[in-house]
Amino acid sequence: MDPVAAKFLGAGLACLGMGLAAMGVGNIFGNFVAGALRNPSAAAGQFTNAIVGAALAEGLGIFALVVALVLLFVV
Amino acid sequence: MATNTSSGTQVPSKGGFPAFRVETYGSQLLWLAIAFGLLYYLMSRHIAPRIGGILEDRASRIASDLAAAQTMKAEADAATASYEKSLAEARANAQAIAAETKAKITAEADAERKTLEAKLAADLSTAEATIAKARESAMGNVRSIAVETAQAIVERLAGASAEASRVEAAVDAALKR
Amino acid sequence: MADPIKQFELVHLVPLKIGGADFGFTNSSLHMFIAVGVTAAFLLLSTSGRRLVPTRMQSMAELAYEFVAGTVRQTTGKEGMKFFPLVFSLFMFVLFGNLIGMIPGAFTVTSHIIVTAALAMLVITTVIVYGIMKHGTHWFALFAPSGLPKAILPVIVVIEVISFLSRPISLSLRLFGNMTAGHIALKVFAGFVTAMAGAGVLGMMGATLPVLMITALTALELLVAVLQAYVFTILTCIYLNDALHPGHH
Numbered sequence: 001m002d003p004v005a006a007k008f009l010g011a012g013l014a015c016l017g018m019g020l021a022a023m024g025v026g027n028i029f030g031n032f033v034a035g036a037l038r039n040p041s042a043a044a045g046q047f048t049n050a051i052v053g054a055a056l057a058e059g060l061g062i063f064a065l066v067v068a069l070v071l072l073f074v075v
Numbered sequence: 076m077a078t079n080t081s082s083g084t085q086v087p088s089k090g091g092f093p094a095f096r097v098e099t100y101g102s103q104l105l106w107l108a109i110a111f112g113l114l115y116y117l118m119s120r121h122i123a124p125r126i127g128g129i130l131e132d133r134a135s136r137i138a139s140d141l142a143a144a145q146t147m148k149a150e151a152d153a154a155t156a157s158y159e160k161s162l163a164e165a166r167a168n169a170q171a172i173a174a175e176t177k178a179k180i181t182a183e184a185d186a187e188r189k190t191l192e193a194k195l196a197a198d199l200s201t202a203e204a205t206i207a208k209a210r211e212s213a214m215g216n217v218r219s220i221a222v223e224t225a226q227a228i229v230e231r232l233a234g235a236s237a238e239a240s241r242v243e244a245a246v247d248a249a250l251k252r
Numbered sequence: 253m254a255d256p257i258k259q260f261e262l263v264h265l266v267p268l269k270i271g272g273a274d275f276g277f278t279n280s281s282l283h284m285f286i287a288v289g290v291t292a293a294f295l296l297l298s299t300s301g302r303r304l305v306p307t308r309m310q311s312m313a314e315l316a317y318e319f320v321a322g323t324v325r326q327t328t329g330k331e332g333m334k335f336f337p338l339v340f341s342l343f344m345f346v347l348f349g350n351l352i353g354m355i356p357g358a359f360t361v362t363s364h365i366i367v368t369a370a371l372a373m374l375v376i377t378t379v380i381v382y383g384i385m386k387h388g389t390h391w392f393a394l395f396a397p398s399g400l401p402k403a404i405l406p407v408i409v410v411i412e413v414i415s416f417l418s419r420p421i422s423l424s425l426r427l428f429g430n431m432t433a434g435h436i437a438l439k440v441f442a443g444f445v446t447a448m449a450g451a452g453v454l455g456m457m458g459a460t461l462p463v464l465m466i467t468a469l470t471a472l473e474l475l476v477a478v479l480q481a482y483v484f485t486i487l488t489c490i491y492l493n494d495a496l497h498p499g500h501h
Contacts, residue, residue, distance in 0.1 A: 065432075
């Protein structure tokens, strides 16, 4: 296989990780909204936790992006 | 969304992603340290104390205003209480004065009535005495007249003078009837 | 199509070399000073009156102060307020670094990994140095939660150490990745506009679609800019809490 083609394929595959991270973030906020609808009075106190959880989940997706960027530009 | 419109020479590079170019790190770190150090200095020396001071001033001002309002309310309550107290005192005073005046007037009226009565009684008794005296003298006059008249009548009828003492006794007896 | 990476290129404004190494004043350095200048001007000028009843700008400065102070107090408790100038500086620097980067033509300071990594290392170094200064060797109890069976303790310690070491990496990569990805996406859609508009009248009409997309993405990126500044701040507070209270996990 052409090494350049393999590089781009690898970068594309790495970006799948971002989609998975998006699922994680969506899961967190979906559950947060579901919980907030059941008990709206408790929602405000848990918003920070939702943001932190989403940030941590998203961080792992960003790792995938960085892997893609490294494959594209560094390797 | 940014383009490098600013003039200048591009950092010489071997290509690749700009953020992964190690040769640019020294410059970035140096200027970041200077810029962030400046911000931290301003923040810790000027900005944070100033805004914190403003917020603290406001909090203490609100607290002191609330305390002042509390004391003023207490003062107003005390003033109301003292006013009500003095009002009650004045009312009690007025009632006492009224009662005293009434008693005084009653006593004066009584005294006046009593002196008047006494005077009237005295006048009455003098008048009665005068009347009795006048009556007595009048009665005395009537006896002597009657005695003289009886002597004269006896003298004329009998032609002899009657004994004075006998005439007097007879007159007295007649007067007594 | 224009290169979506070109917006991250550094340009020397004032070249400077010390001992052969490059320490030139670049567009990135300029925008760092712009972010610091805007922050300082906003916070200092708006509060110069020290009004008891605030003006609009003073109200905004107080709002920013109260927001960060509330976050610090909530996550680290009262003794965490000694780190308040650091946390507030980080928040304002990241916030204005992100927001100024949203102005077309401006450079995004936080889209360079060395900048975000330096900020993250500053936080983690503060945590380690202050933690050891205050608690001595007790601070290392952070890596060994109490009440665990002896058998699984080595595994847990290894996991905790790795999780601790991954903190500065994830903290810096998150901010860098968000900014980079967002700006590349905007630039790619902007490239679609020019590419389609060059293809005649039909292309010009079709080019309105990516313009709408850019508008929506710009709004999203503004949200991300503020949100990432907040995330950076609250994670900083959570990590600082480990320096203050290593026992309470």
